[in-house]
Amino acid sequence: MPRRIIIHAGFHKTGTTSIQATLRENRVALKKHVALRLRWHMKDLVAATRGYSTWRDPLTLIKVQDRFTRLMEDLPGMPRRTLVISAEELSGHLPGRGALEDYSAAPILLYAFWEIARARYPEAEIMIYLSTRAPEPWLASAYAEHVKASNMTLDFDDFAARYRGASDLDGMVAEVASRVPVPVHHRALESCTDLPLGPADPLLDLCDIPLSLRAELTAVPPANTRLGEDVLQAMLQANRTHESAAARNAAKAHILKEAQPR
Structure with missing residues (x-):
């Protein structure tokens, strides 16, 4: 079983794509110490989490729970390694999609993941990692993503006024920490600029990787830039x-x- 499980559940537009690209680029080097489940490993699960954040219905939450349970059950043996589960959609859809105005589904989803992981691996240390960003640059980046990927027609000022509450990512970190009984770690994207592996470094800090190996890991260019x-x-x-x-x-x-x- 894994000795530690880290659930990295976003948030969107906080360097998550770069984090996942760094983990993927270095997966062979990390293999002895870290097992990875990234967003492309769990398409069915993230489809359900997006659905739950939109509809908030019990049936879709059951679907989320079932798919996360299957993810846990399908894991291979990984004695004493750290399991990293990373996908920004584990917190639901990016606010601004349809009528979704915030990340208030995240504490519910993360509690469900913790409960299932604890039942499957009762002796493993479980923690949550949330990458964050200052409100104004988050709003600008979220707006650009919606314009690019959806049918967004609002101008930026109207978008920012409507979804400003969603930009308080530190507030949502505190909300998650108050409702899920595990350590909740977080780091702002702005504080990662000068780190060797950028926003991936704070997550890797939680994996207890030997310093000699950390020095050998490969940085990747910033991904999904505005x-x-x-x-x-x-x-x-x-x-x-x-x-x-x-x-x-x-x-x-x-x-x-x-x-x-x-």
């Missing part, structure tokens, strides 16, 4: 212009292609 303002405005206009998803997506794909360096 769009330029001209590209963002062009995509916003495409969202406002095209009613069909197919036409909208085709227009935005063309905008992205034209924005690539040649």
Whole structure:
């Protein structure tokens, strides 16, 4: 069984893609010390967590619990290693999707994960890690993500006014810590700028990896960086212009292609 289980559950737009890319890039080097389950290993589970954050119905929560249980049951033997489960969607959808205004589903989801992990591995140390970000840059990044990936038509000021409550990630960390009976660690993206592996370093600190191995790990370039303002405005206009998803997506794909360096 694992000696430690770390549930890294977001939040979105806090360097999570870079963290997962770093873990994946170094998975062979880490293998003796860390077992990884990243977002692409649990597509069914994150589909259910997104659904629960949207609907908050008991049936979807049962689906979440069932899929996390299967994730636990399907794990291979990993004696004395640290199990890292990392996906920002473990906290639900990115606020701003449909009527979803905040991360209030996160404490419920994380309590369910803790309860299942404890039942499966009662002797393992369980902890939660939450990456955070200052409110203003989080709002800007979340807005850009919605413009790029959905049919968002709000301008930024209206988006920021509506979803400002969701940007209090430190407040949500405190809420999780008050409701899930395990240590809750967190680190702001802004404080990771000068770290050798960027936002992945605070998570790796919790894995007790030998210092000699840490020095050998490979850094990766920042992932999923924000769009330029001209590209963002062009995509916003495409969202406002095209009613069909197919036409909208085709227009935005063309905008992205034209924005690539040649």
